[in-house]
Amino acid sequence: MNFVNSDLDKNNTFVRPAYFIISGFSGIQNIKYYYVFLFLLFIVSVLGNTLVMVIICLDHTLRTPKYIVVFNLAFTDLFGSSALVPKVLDIFLFDHPYIPYNDCFTFLFFYYICLSMQALNLVALSYDRMIAIIFPLHYHVKVTHRFMFTLIASFWLFAFTITVIAVSLLTRHSYCNSVVINSYFCDYGQIYRLACDDRTPSFIFSALLTVLILGLPLVFIVFTYLYIGFALSKVATVHERVKAFKTCIAHLSLVAIFFFPLLIVATLTGGMHPNARIVNLSLTSAFPPSLNPIIYVLQTKEIKESVKKLFKIRRQSKIAVRI
Incomplete structure (x- = not known):
């Protein structure tokens, strides 16, 4: 089978593969059980994030600037899981490792735009918590619906722009050495390393992507909580500090679940077996979208009360029908 289509230039030969081969998870015993686990995480992600989005839509009291971000996070998690997990299962569980050239970059585009938005949503939530705790009297002036919609829209534009640049850089490369991607998806870093021309850009x-998507968001979030802690230590009692930080538990849990595994993998990459790296990275992609809605439903007072209210209304409507 011919796997490359070549376009001749005046000075050199540009080689564009017809397809790439995704080779992750190779040589791991009983890996099919892991695929079942990924599928279960995907189901939890779809059901949980859909539930959160429906609750926010149905309950008018949750249509606040904060829950605009929560809705966007749930949508991003649902979109990201749907773009990643079914394709990964199709590649490995059903043995379809060949992915067409254009499909691979489409896969990469949706994965990275969702990854970017997951981090940026956490930034928006940290800003919301900082203003709510430190400037409670000015919260409704500083954090309005218009401001939050504008912020989320700018984040989507930013994520779209950097992802388009990333894909366009990859399409400029010539791939004449290998078409085997040693990952579980069309990984940007693994793809450009296959190029046989100048890979410097x-x-x-x-x-730069690592800094923009992971580094700066994490630095901003850490700074906001240091600022919150410093401000509270000056003016609040111990009881007030505890009460304030209780409102941040859900957000801090999301931050820990999203950033810590990525930091661990990045720190230990040099001494980590390739298969262990691939499994850990796949878990960092699948776990946050499935755990985020559970955390918000269980740890956020407003959503718990909304769920109780919706169930109460449904129960009352059933009783009324019977009568």
Whole structure:
């Protein structure tokens, strides 16, 4: 089978593969059980994030700037899981490792735009918590619906722009050495390393992506909580500090679930077996979308009360029908 289509240039030969081969999870015993686990995480993610979105839509009291971000996070998690997990299961569980050239970059585009938005949504929530705790009297002036819609829209535009740049850089490469991607998806870093021409621009942009998607959001979130802690230590009693930080538990849990596994994998990459790295990275992609809605339903007072209210209304309507 011919796997490359070549377009001749005046000075060199540009090689564009017809397809790439995704080779992750190879050589791991009993890996099919892991695929079942990924499928279960996907089901939890779809049901949980759909539930959160429906609750926010149905309960008018949740249509606040904060829950605009929560809704967007649930949508991003649902969109990201739907773009990633079914394709991963199709590739490995049903043995379809060949992915067409254009499909691979489409896969990469949706994965990275969702990854970017997951981090940026956490930034928006940290800003919301900082203003709510430190400037409670000015919260409704500083954090309005218009402000939050504008912020979320700018985040989507930013995520779209950097992802388009990333994909466009990859399409400029010539792939004449190998078409085997040693990952569980069309990974930006793994793809540009297959190029046989100058990879410097893609390498630089890969480092820039890490800073923009992971580094700066995490630094901003850490700064906001340090600022919150410092401000509360000056003016609040111990009881007031505990009460204030209780409102941040759900958000801090989301931050820990999203960032810590990625930091661990990034720190231990040098001494980690390739298969262990692939499994850990796949878990960091599948776990947050499935756990985020559970955390918000269980740890957020407003959503718990909304769920109780909706069930109460449904129960009362059933009783009324019987009567």
